[in-house]
Amino acid sequence: MWSFWRSKKRFSLDELRYLTDQLGKVQIVNDVNKDFVVEALRSIAELITYGDQHDSSYFDFFMEKQVMGEFVRILKISKSINVSLQLLQTISIMIQNLKNEHAIYYLFSNEHINYLITYSFDFNNEELLSYYISFLRAVSGKLNKNTISLLVKTQDDEVVAFPLYVEAIRYAFHNENMVRTAVRALTLNVYHVGDVGVTRFIARPPQATYFTNLVKFFRKQCLDLNSLVSEALDGPGSDKSSTILSAVDEIEDSLYYFSDITSAGIPDVGALLTDGILKDLVFPLLLPSLETDSTYQVVHVGPVTSLYLICCILHILKTKDLANIIAAGLFCSPEAFVTNSIHKENGDLPEIDCSHESKELESGNFQHKNVELQLILPNSSSGALVNQHKALTTNLGTYSSACVRETLLSYIRSGSEVETSGSLSVLAMLLQTKELDETMLDALGILPQRKKHKKQLLEALVGEASAEEQLFSSETRDVFSTELDGYLQRIKSQYEVSSSTEEEGSSPRVHRSQVLDALVTLFCRSDISADTLWDGGWLLRQLLPHGEADFSSHHLRLLREAYRNWVRSLILEIRGVWPDLLVTVLSSEWGKCKRAMEASKPRKEPNSILLSLCLSHKEGVQSDSSFGASERMLEVVKVLVLLHQLLLFSAGRILPEKPPIDPRTDNPDNSRAKAAGIDVSGPKPGTEINLVDALSCRIAFERGRERHLWFIAVAVEMLGWVILAEELPLKQHKGIVRVAAPLAGSNPRIDDKHPKWLHLRIRPSSLQPSETSKSSHGSMKSKPLVDGRWTLAFRDEVSCKSAMTMVREEMQLQSREVERRLKPLLNLEEATRMRDDISQTP
Numbered sequence: 085m086w087s088f089w090r091s092k093k094r095f096s097l098d099e100l101r102y103l104t105d106q107l108g109k110v111q112i113v114n115d116v117n118k119d120f121v122v123e124a125l126r127s128i129a130e131l132i133t134y135g136d137q138h139d140s141s142y143f144d145f146f147m148e149k150q151v152m153g154e155f156v157r158i159l160k161i162s163k164s165i166n167v168s169l170q171l172l173q174t175i176s177i178m179i180q181n182l183k184n185e186h187a188i189y190y191l192f193s194n195e196h197i198n199y200l201i202t203y204s205f206d207f208n209n210e211e212l213l214s215y216y217i218s219f220l221r222a223v224s225g226k227l228n229k230n231t232i233s234l235l236v237k238t239q240d241d242e243v244v245a246f247p248l249y250v251e252a253i254r255y256a257f258h259n260e261n262m263v264r265t266a267v268r269a270l271t272l273n274v275y276h277v278g279d280v281g282v283t284r285f286i287a288r289p290p291q292a293t294y295f296t297n298l299v300k301f302f303r304k305q306c307l308d309l310n311s312l313v314s315e316a317l318d319g320p321g322s323d324k325s326s327t328i329l330s331a332v333d334e335i336e337d338s339l340y341y342f343s344d345i346t347s348a349g350i351p352d353v354g355a356l357l358t359d360g361i362l363k364d365l366v367f368p369l370l371l372p373s374l375e376t377d378s379t380y381q382v383v384h385v386g387p388v389t390s391l392y393l394i395c396c397i398l399h400i401l402k403t404k405d406l407a408n409i410i411a412a413g414l415f416c417s418p419e420a421f422v423t424n425s426i427h428k429e430n431g432d433l434p435e436i437d438c439s440h441e442s443k444e445l446e447s448g449n450f451q452h453k454n455v456e457l458q459l460i461l462p463n464s465s466s467g468a469l470v471n472q473h474k475a476l477t478t479n480l481g482t483y484s485s486a487c488v489r490e491t492l493l494s495y496i497r498s499g500s501e502v503e504t505s506g507s508l509s510v511l512a513m514l515l516q517t518k519e520l521d522e523t524m525l526d527a528l529g530i531l532p533q534r535k536k537h538k539k540q541l542l543e544a545l546v547g548e549a550s551a552e553e554q555l556f557s558s559e560t561r562d563v564f565s566t567e568l569d570g571y572l573q574r575i576k577s578q579y580e581v582s583s584s585t586e587e588e589g590s591s592p593r594v595h596r597s598q599v600l601d602a603l604v605t606l607f608c609r610s611d612i613s614a615d616t617l618w619d620g621g622w623l624l625r626q627l628l629p630h631g632e633a634d635f636s637s638h639h640l641r642l643l644r645e646a647y648r649n650w651v652r653s654l655i656l657e658i659r660g661v662w663p664d665l666l667v668t669v670l671s672s673e674w675g676k677c678k679r680a681m682e683a684s685k686p687r688k689e690p691n692s693i694l695l696s697l698c699l700s701h702k703e704g705v706q707s708d709s710s711f712g713a714s715e716r717m718l719e720v721v722k723v724l725v726l727l728h729q730l731l732l733f734s735a736g737r738i739l740p741e742k743p744p745i746d747p748r749t750d751n752p753d754n755s756r757a758k759a760a761g762i763d764v765s766g767p768k769p770g771t772e773i774n775l776v777d778a779l780s781c782r783i784a785f786e787r788g789r790e791r792h793l794w795f796i797a798v799a800v801e802m803l804g805w806v807i808l809a810e811e812l813p814l815k816q817h818k819g820i821v822r823v824a825a826p827l828a829g830s831n832p833r834i835d836d837k838h839p840k841w842l843h844l845r846i847r848p849s850s851l852q853p854s855e856t857s858k859s860s861h862g863s864m865k866s867k868p869l870v871d872g873r874w875t876l877a878f879r880d881e882v883s884c885k886s887a888m889t890m891v892r893e894e895m896q897l898q899s900r901e902v903e904r905r906l907k908p909l910l911n912l913e914e915a916t917r918m919r920d921d922i923s924q925t926p
Contacts, residue, residue, distance in 0.1 A: 095130075095131065095134050097135075097139070097141060097142060097145060099127070099131060100128065100131045100132075100135070100142060100145060100146075101145065103124045103127055103128055103131075104128070104145075104149050104151055104154070106120070106124065107121070107124050107125075107128075107154055107158065108154060110158065110161070111161065112161050113158065113161055113162035113163070113164055113167055118162070118164045118166060118167055121158060121162070121164075121167055121170075122166050122167060122170045125155070125158075125167070125170045125171055125174045126170055126173075126174060128151065128174065129173070129174040129175075129177040129178050130177075132146055132178050132182070133177060133178065133181040133182070136181065136182050136183060136184055136187060137183070140184070143182075143184065143187050143190075147190055152191065152194065152196040153194070153196065155171055155174070155175065155196070156196055156199055156200070158171065159171055159200070159203065165206065165209050165212060168205060168206075168212055168215075169211065169212055169215050171200075172200075172212075172215040172216055172218070172219045173215055173218075173219075175191075175197075175200065175219060175222075176215070176218050176219045176222040178191070179191060179219075179222040179223060179225070179226055180222050180225065185230075188226050188231060189230065189231060189234070192223075192226075192231050192234040192235060193234050197223060197234075197235065197248075198235060198247050198248075200219070201220065201223075201247045201248055201251050202247050202251065210260075213255075213263070214260075214262070214263070217252075217255060217263050217266045217267065218266065220248060220251065220252050220266070220267075220270055221266045221269055221270050221273075223235070223248055224248065224252075224269070224270040224273035224274060225273060227273050227274060227277050228277060229277060229278070229279055232274075232277050232279050232282060233279075235247070235248050236281070236282060236285075238281065241281070242281065242284070242285075243281040243282055243284065243285040244285075246282060246285055246286075248270075248274075249270075249271070249274050249282075249285075249286060249291070250291070252267050252270045252271065253267065253271065253291075253294045255267050256268075256271075256294065256297070256298070256301075257297070257301050261334070265337075268341050271345075272341075272344050272345070272348070274286070275345060275348035275350060275353070276348050278348075278349065283350050283353075286350075286353070287350060287352040287353050287356070292352075292353075292356060295345075295353060295356040295357055295360065296356065296360050296364075298338075298341075298342070298357070298360075299357065299360030299361055299364050299365065300360075300364060301338075302335070302338045302339075302342075302361075302365070303364055303365050303369070305331070305334055305335050305338060306335065306365065306369070306385065306389070306393055307384065307385065308331060309328070309331040309332065309335060309389055310384065310385045310386055310389040312324050312327055312328050312331055313328065313386060313388055313389045313694065313697065314386055314389075316328065316697045317386070317388065317502075317697070324697075325697075328694055328697065329695075332392075332691050332694060335393070335396065336396060336400065336691070339396060339397065339400040339401060340400055342357050342361075342400075342401055343400050343401055343402065345357060346358075346401070346403055354403065355405075358403055358405050358406045358409075359578075361397065361401075361406065362406070362409055362410075362579065363579060365393075366394075366397070366409075366410060366413065367413065367575075367579050367581055369384075369385045369390070370385065370390045370393055370394055371390075371394075371413050371414070371416070371488050373385040373386060373387055373389075373390040374387050374390055374391070374488050374491045374492065374495075375491065387495070387503055387506070388502050388503065388506060388693065388694070388697075389694075391503070391506030391507060391509065391510055391693055392506060392509075392690060392691070392693040392694050394410065394510055394513075395506070395509045395510055395513045395690035395693065396690045396691070397410070398410065398510075398513045398514065398517050399513055399689075399690050402518075402519055403519060404519040404520075406519075407517050407519040407520045408519070408520060408521055408524055408567070408571050409571055409574065409575060411514060411520055411524045411525075411528060411571075412524070412568060412571035412572050412574075412575055413488065413575060413581070414487065414488045414489040414492070414528065415487050415488075415489060415527075415568070415572065416487055416488060416572075416575065416581050416582065417486060417487050417488070489528060489595070490598070492507040492510060492511065493507070493598055493599065493601075493602040494602075495507040496508060496602040496603065496605070496606050496620070497601075497602050497605045497606065498605075501611075501612055501613060501616060501696070502693065502696055502697065504606065504612055504616055505616045505619065505692070505693055505696060506693045508616065508619045508620055508623060509619070509686070509688065509690060509692070509693055511528075511530055511599070511623060512619065512622070512623055512686045513690065514528065514530060515530050515532070515623070515626060516685055516686070521567050523566075523567045523568065524567060524568060524571075526592045527568045527592050527595065528595060528599075529592060529594075529595030529596035529597070529598060529599040530596075530599055530623075530626075530627060531592070531596075532626045532627060596627070599627065600624075600627065600628075600635065600639060601639075603620050603623060603624045603627075604639045604642050604643060605642075606620045607620065607621075607642075607643060607646055607726075607727060607730065608642055608643075608645070608646045610649070613719065614718075614719045614722035614723045614726065615722075617722075617723055617726055618677065618680055618681075618687070618722065618726055619686060619687070619688065621677075621680070621681055621726050621729070621730060622680060622681055622683065622686055622687070623686075624730065625681045625682070625733065628733075628734070635734050639734070640731075640734060643727060643730060643731055643734070644731065646727055647724070647727045647728065647731060650720060650723050650724045650727060651724065651910050653720045653724075654720050654721070654724050654906070654910070655903070655910075657716075657717045657720055657721075658899050658902050658903050658906070659899050660713060660717065660828075660829070661710050661713035661714070661717070661828060661829030661847060662710070662713060662714055662717050662828060662829065662847075662851065663802065663828050663898060663899050663902045664802055664803050664804060664826060664827075664828050664898065664902075665851050666717065666721070666802075666902055666906070667745060667802060667902065667905055667906065669717070669718065669721050669851065670721050670724075670725065670743055670745075670906070670909070671742060671743055671745070673718075673721050673722050673725050674725050674729075674742065674743040675741070675742075677722070677725045677726055677729055678729065678739050678741070681729060681733070681739070682739075709870070709871055710829050710845070710847040710848060710871050711848075711870075711871075713829065714851050724909075725743070728743075728909065743909055744908035744909050745905050745906060745908065745909060746904060746905045746906075746907060746908055748801055748905070749801075755798075755799075755800075755897075756776075756777055756796070756797075756798050756799075756890075756893075756894065757798035757799060757800045759774060759776045759777065760773050760774045760775075760776060760777070760778075760796060760798055761773050761774045762798050762800060762805075763800060764800050764801055764803060766800070766803065766805060766824070767798075767805055767807050767821045767824045768821065768824075769821050769822060769823060769824065770820060770821065771820070771821050772812070772815075772818060772819070772820060772821075773796075773807070773809055773818075773819055773820075773821055774817060774818065774819075775794050775796070775809060775811065775817045775818065775819045776817060777796055777890065778794035778795060778796040778809065778819065779794065779795050779796070779878060779883050779886060779887050779890075780792065780793075780794055780795075780878070780879060780883070781793060781794070781795045781808075781842075781876040781877060781878050781879075781883075781887070782876070782877040783808065783874060783875065783876050783877070793808040793809060793810055793822060794808070794809045794810070794811055794819050795807070795808055795876055795887055796809065796890070797827055797830075797887075797890045797891045797893075797894045797895075798827070798894055799827060799894040799895070799897040799898040799901075801901055802898060802901050802902050802905065803827075803898070804826065804827030804828060804894055804895065804897075804898040805824045805825065805826065805827050806824070806825050806826075806827055806830055806844060806846075806874075806891065807821055807823075807824045808821075808822050808823045808824075809821050809822060810822050825844075825846045825847070825849070825872070825874075826846075826847050826848075826849055827891070827894055827895055827898060828847065828895065828898060829845060829847040830844045830845055830846070830847070830891060830895070831843075831844070831845045832844055832887075832888045832891040832892060833888075834884055834885070834888060835875075838877075839881045839884060840877055840878050840879070840880060840881055840883075840884050841875055841876065841877055841878075841884065842875070842876045842878065842884050842887050842888055843873065843874070843875055844873070844874040844875075844876065844891070845871050845872075845873060846871060846872035846873060846874055847871055848871075
């Protein structure tokens, strides 16, 4: 009866008629006929899709025979999971592939779709749940202002039921990421239809609890990320890179989802999300966690996580209210947040609403109860909470009253690497947030001068007296803006958090001076990476684009002192392992730094704050290796270039395209390189050289295979080599270069037990910058080249000492040439004295 081996054309109306007739004869689905039913359902989907593209009579037949009703009947008489799976897949395929609007309209009518949406499937089968969610998503993909009316129920012109949406959000917090993603896509399809009735339905209880639950679920994601970050900070030996990056991706996906919701143009919903993020995350967790005194810190988010999340929220959620309230919150003290949180903790902590969980509770897959959101002292009993509250209120008299903004500046002045980087990122993100009022930036002390002047000029042109006074008067009257006062009042009334802006002397001018002081202090630090210092340099460049007067002589004096210290470090590098490539690296970094300083936005994304934790787990490099020396040299060059450009910039000078470096000069006639016949192109293996000053030695590159060669060290301009040559028997004092290695970093040393032996370290000939060794996620792709070693055996002790002297002399010539080329950059009168001091250092 159900054999498909018939001589009929597969894609034909007759085939559709036959399958429908046979399906109508099925009175119960059992083990005998379930395979036929599954195959019939699959084939009908193919035929309807084919007919939609080629012949409308296919769907006419589908409507005439009320095949959708037949599908529902088959579902009712079947207990087979396979039939349910195929039925959901069949309807999903049809909905996704039908292009005819009339066909879609028919499918959504007669309540068949709503019946399938509310049908009690057995979701103990995970595959069935997956097919069900795909079916819901397929339906949502065809929603518009016409079709959505077929899926809702109304009463007195008000939507009272919307099964598609209500059933979907039951699974919004499922443990499977693909399920959550599908539900989010479905909800966005609903929101963007823009139906007024549906909008009112989803924005009022109990549906509105979905948005508060979203925030609470996001808050748990933030707490989970914080746990991973804490482990990475506490246990530097463990590699949490992939886990942290995965958690970061989920958090950013959630924020982009929030952004998509707010952009759908539903004011009540946008306000719900903004209020939830501020009330459940920003004020009770993120801002108070930046308190530097851990004695009073009762929240369970570390400052590093908090800095990242604040940046991420500002970067992704482009909401005026949210941006300005967060900025205003920086003027509040952590004490106010913590006290408010304690009062709330001793009251009732809201949990995720589980009113829609019946289906998932039956299947065991509902995850709401796993999202436990006790944020403050989660494992404490109520008595312990009361004791903690008493202890805190007892000590509030000694609690720091500094506002969060000042805490950020303290991190810049003296925080750890990641705290400093995070604080700079927060200030840079605030500066880049277009939704933030310029008056708020001014109050924070980070309004760029070009914007400040433009604002004052515009106000003066429209005749505002205060603006004219500020623009043309030598004494500027700095007052907090009415906008800031308004946001602070909202924070106090809506979130019960008081500001600390009443302190004496508070003003945009004072705050701007504090920011400049913190940045200059940052540039004087030696415990912060050049990469982070460059971020600080970009921020300073934004604040003072033309060397403004706010940059005081005190600031300049500190910068010059820092510059002199780094000049000493650079001179050490000139005498170090990589002088031959120092000018090349410096020229390259000069251009990079100039582009970074003049860029319109920071170089880094918010996740760079946490990415630095991932990079810290790369394979260690020995500090005494040439590769370790290259890392140090690169750091010194990057910091020196930054400070040099900042000094030029603070003096109001335009940054040149290239660094000030003296040109090359000809080699002196009496140089050892000239006598050997070696020019700047270097000694290539197989080329002929003069063995004028060469010394005979023995060396074994392989065990038991000793070779007699001639050794010579030469320097040509900034380059240098140690060379082993084989004497030509027919040409007196001539030889063929067999091997050559860099002179710099060779570190000549006579063996303590064998005074005829000379040890040389052989450095790689090319520099391997750390950037080229990292993958896109920060892990090491390949190991750096390791140093080699030569042990040369000479005829006697005198020859051995002569060889060591030769190496040192040529190294000194090489270093002097590098120093001569760099002298305009160093620009210090005491350069010679420092060089002499260093050369005398043992």
